[in-house]
Amino acid sequence: MDLTFPFADPPAPGTVTTVAPGLLWARLALPFRLDHVNIYFIETDDGFLIVDTGISDKPTRAAWETLFAGPLKGARFAGLIVTHHHPDHIGLAGWLTERLDIPLLTSRTAFFACLTFFNSPELLAASPYSRFYIRHGMSEDLAAVVSTMGHDYMRMLSKPPFTYQRLAAGDLLPAGGRTFEVMSGDGHSPEQLMLHAPADKLFLAADQVIEKISPNVSVTAFEPWGNPLGAFLASQEAIAATVADDTLVLxxxxxxxxxxxxxxxxxxxxxxxxxxxxxxACAAAPKSAADLIPVLFDKRPLSPHETSFAFSEILAHLNHMAALGEVTWEEDGGRARVRRA
Ligand SMILES: [Zn+2]
Known part of the structure; x- marks a missing residue:
């Protein structure tokens, strides 16, 4: 089945689109190649639940104020749901929950990841993490740039609230006349939350299933032996088995x-x-993750941010293939390479 698109255009800045009764959609700009993030508003008896926030910067706060003064003027808000800890989704959680005096509802992983990145931003540039890039084939200079500038966006956070309410897979979330079942999936981000209302044929998919874009699946320097791609693929199978074809994916x-x-x-x-x-590519000779960047991505020079994404995505494939026995790791002089098994 091909995908079908009931809305030809996204909401213009400062406007909202009603995608279903009691469910609104807005967009916020991002200063990246992926230049926007979608925000949703789920109506409940106590006001709207907001889903996701945009990054923490001045233009995004101004965009929120435009929404509050325009299409959301006079609206009541019951809470903020954050799907995962990436700054385009959680960045303004602290600011919004304080501005609207509402609770934050998110996964335990997202809350603590956000706390860690907000309170210890210097952690991302720690030397064990730049050594991780060197080990996988980057030059020292490139590793130094990627492990600092490549992660700048992880700092686009407002001070998180002191408390949160945990949402976890299997929870039921009543919202107006609807009930959303909370799902979670790993791979793009640990314990990423999704909301499924099967009776209403609605599925808020966060970044787990997006049209056209293949969600980034990365091995992080925090968890160098992780297999996020294995988890991501398992989650795709679970979603395919759970979400009906006539369900609107948001x-x-x-x-x-x-x-x-x-x-x-x-x-x-x-x-x-x-x-x-x-x-x-690694049949003839072993290759490092860095060696494989030009094989799988554009040959044009990548920015530090793009290099970091490309590298970490390739490593996700390598760790997954190693888990399946399709490649084997070899280590030589502190440099790791894979060879076709
Ligand atoms: Zn995202």
């Missing part, structure tokens, strides 16, 4: 669409294809 980026299972299958196939490209 993701963190790009347009709402129908066809969740088809999109999940396409994402699984895309990653399989990338694994095959990697297997071929």
């Amino acid at each position: 993701a963190g980026h790009r347009l709402p669409f129908y066809g969740a299972a088809a999109r999940c299958r396409a994402l699984v196939a895309h990653h399989r294809e990338r694994c095959d490209v990697i297997a071929n």
Whole structure:
């Protein structure tokens, strides 16, 4: 089944689009190549639950004020749900919960990750993390740049609130006449939350299933042996088995669409294809994660942010392929490379 798109255009800045009764959609700009994030408002008896926040910067706070003074004028708010700890989703959680005097509802992982990055931003540039890049084939100079500038966006956070309410997979979230089932999926971000209202045919997918974009799946320097791609693929299978085709998918980026299972299958196939490209590339000689960047990504020079994403995504494939026995790691003079098994 092809995907279908009931809304041809996203809401213009400062406006909201009603995607279903009691469910509003707005967009906030991001200063990246992916230039926007979607925000949703779920109506409840006590006011709207806001879903996600945008990054913490002046233009995004101004965009929120425009919404509050315009289409949301006089609206009541019951809480803020944050789907995961990436700054385009959690960045303004502290500011919004204080500004509106509402609780933060999120996963335990997202809350503590946000606390860590806010309180110890210098952690991202710690030397064990730059050594991780060197070990996987980057030059010392590039590793120094990527492990600092490549993570600048992780600092786009407002001071998190002191408390939060935990949402976890299996929880039921009543909202107006609806009940959302909380789902969670790993791979793009640990314990990323999704909201599924099967009776109302609505699925707030966060960044787990997006049309056109393949959500970034990265091995982080914090968890160098992790297999986020394995977890991501398992989550795609679970979503494909759970979310019906006539359910409207509302993701963190790009347009709402129908066809969740088809999109999940396409994402699984895309990653399989990338694994095959990697297997071929390291058949003749072993390759490091850094060696594989020009094989899988644009040949044009990548920014530190893009290099960091590309590198970490490739490593996710390598760790997954190693777990499947498709490649083996070899280490030589502190440099790690994979060889086709
Ligand atoms: Zn996102």
